[in-house]
Amino acid sequence: MRKFKVTVNGQSYEVLIEEINEKEMGGASASVSANTPQEVVRSEAVPAAPVQEKPQPQSSPASPAGGTEVTAPMPGSVLEVKVQPGQQVKEGDVLLILEAMKMENEITAPCSGSVSQVNVTKGGTVNTGDIMVVIE
Numbered sequence: 369m370r371k372f373k374v375t376v377n378g379q380s381y382e383v384l385i386e387e388i389n390e391k392e393m394g395g396a397s398a399s400v401s402a403n404t405p406q407e408v409v410r411s412e413a414v415p416a417a418p419v420q421e422k423p424q425p426q427s428s429p430a431s432p433a434g435g436t437e438v439t440a441p442m443p444g445s446v447l448e449v450k451v452q453p454g455q456q457v458k459e460g461d462v463l464l465i466l467e468a469m470k471m472e473n474e475i476t477a478p479c480s481g482s483v484s485q486v487n488v489t490k491g492g493t494v495n496t497g498d499i500m501v502v503i504e
Contacts, residue, residue, distance in 0.1 A: 374487050438501040440494040444468030455483045
């Protein structure tokens, strides 16, 4: 058993993980437990899914030299865009709201500056790594 500390949305959990070999995988069940909440999740061994090649990202407008690109941390839908080109932002200001896995995620400015590009619109979708906003 190996012990790991995992932080999810600011909440820390201690997780125990048991390493098993391929012989043990045949019909054996795996278990995961966390200190908070006190419950054990069990699942049957499932064959690994075939690895698919990751599609090439769609071309995005090029960012100007020296600009800071704010990329999508996960795939999702844009619920609200709170900035527009030319607007001044401070580090930590909310740029947009991204819905992913039925959760609303505030995407914040990693630095202070002027918004030079907004490459998303309300209701649009993004994939992981897509450039959403550029700050100069």
